[in-house]
Amino acid sequence: MNRTALTIAGSDSGGGAGIQADLKTFQEHLVFGLSALTAVTAQNTEGVQGVYPVEIDGLQQQLDSVGSDFTIDAVKTGMLFDEARIETVVHAIKKFKWKNIIVDPVMIAKGGDHLLTEEAHTALLEQLLPVTDVITPNIPEAEVLTGKTIRTISDRKEAARILHNAGARYTVIKGGHADASDSTNVIDMLFDGETFTFFELPRIDSKNTHGTGCTFAAAITAQVALGQTVTEAVKNAKVFVQMAIAHTTSLGNGFGPTHHGALRQFPNEAAVLAGEVRQWED
Ligand SMILES: Nc1ncnc2c1ncn2[C@@H]1O[C@H](COP(=O)(O)OP(=O)(O)O)[C@@H](O)[C@H]1O
Numbered sequence: 001m002n003r004t005a006l007t008i009a010g011s012d013s014g015g016g017a018g019i020q021a022d023l024k025t026f027q028e029h030l031v032f033g034l035s036a037l038t039a040v041t042a043q044n045t046e047g048v049q050g051v052y053p054v055e056i057d058g059l060q061q062q063l064d065s066v067g068s069d070f071t072i073d074a075v076k077t078g079m080l081f082d083e084a085r086i087e088t089v090v091h092a093i094k095k096f097k098w099k100n101i102i103v104d105p106v107m108i109a110k111g112g113d114h115l116l117t118e119e120a121h122t123a124l125l126e127q128l129l130p131v132t133d134v135i136t137p138n139i140p141e142a143e144v145l146t147g148k149t150i151r152t153i154s155d156r157k158e159a160a161r162i163l164h165n166a167g168a169r170y171t172v173i174k175g176g177h178a179d180a181s182d183s184t185n186v187i188d189m190l191f192d193g194e195t196f197t198f199f200e201l202p203r204i205d206s207k208n209t210h211g212t213g214c215t216f217a218a219a220i221t222a223q224v225a226l227g228q229t230v231t232e233a234v235k236n237a238k239v240f241v242q243m244a245i246a247h248t249t250s251l252g253n254g255f256g257p258t259h260h261g262a263l264r265q266f267p268n269e270a271a272v273l274a275g276e277v278r279q280w281e282d
């Protein structure tokens, strides 16, 4: 295990999202996980009970500690909380010349609690996107970042173009939130500035989807750290998260976490699933 990935994100005491989801996902890929906490959340499957940002000095020191010691093969950002923390992260990315930056623009937890202040949206667009390799918004996040309503695939394409022009080399607009029109399947769309690539698998009817976005982006990060192309990374991450949703065990009383170890536990099923991903370009 000589590849490393750094997650810069919030802690989810409930263990299904945030830093915990990222580190579990890195480990499942045999990538050594490093972390810098932006905030501590008191959270479970029923919601977010409290948010405690880490002091700027504390965040900066964590980034300096890992950056000055480790070669880092890929970096993932999750909950960044506010503009000051975004600035601190962008500063470290530039200072240590980190490559392979995967940005999950976490804004609102599934229960509706804010994990990024509204004032920070501009900083995300103007400061973080120019140093971003892959951004992975869900549909509501892509709508906020682009100011466009997204209903159709052509709306998604337009949003991806806007994010590409704002600096993201690759954009993945995830389809978990797409409405009833394509509800039997979930389509994730990748844009590299020229080609749109679509990845489709059946929608799983489950309420245990807490942390799917974190898990998906962490799997992309681990795959990129291992040297996969972004297209392969997105496809493999979709299989990873599909397995994790398919094998949840309903922990907690609310929206339960996914099973990060599912692909390892059921390798034959995962191999079949990998062959079932419908992938096409446009
Ligand atoms: N019910 C579901 N069935 C299958 N895949 C899902 C489901 N919900 C989400 N996903 C997948 O999980 C990942 C996260 O999707 P999404 O729900 O859109 O983002 P977020 O968790 O950030 O809100 C994507 O790869 C998406 O395809």
Ligand SMILES: Cc1ncc(COP(=O)(O)O)c(N)n1
Pocket (backbone or CB within 6 Å): 009, 010, 011, 012, 017, 018, 019, 041, 043, 078, 079, 106, 108, 109, 110, 115, 209, 210, 211, 212, 213, 214, 215
């Ligand atoms: C600390 C933290 N970070 C991110 C999320 C988003 O989770 P999801 O992947 O379900 O959108 C969360 N609920 N908590």
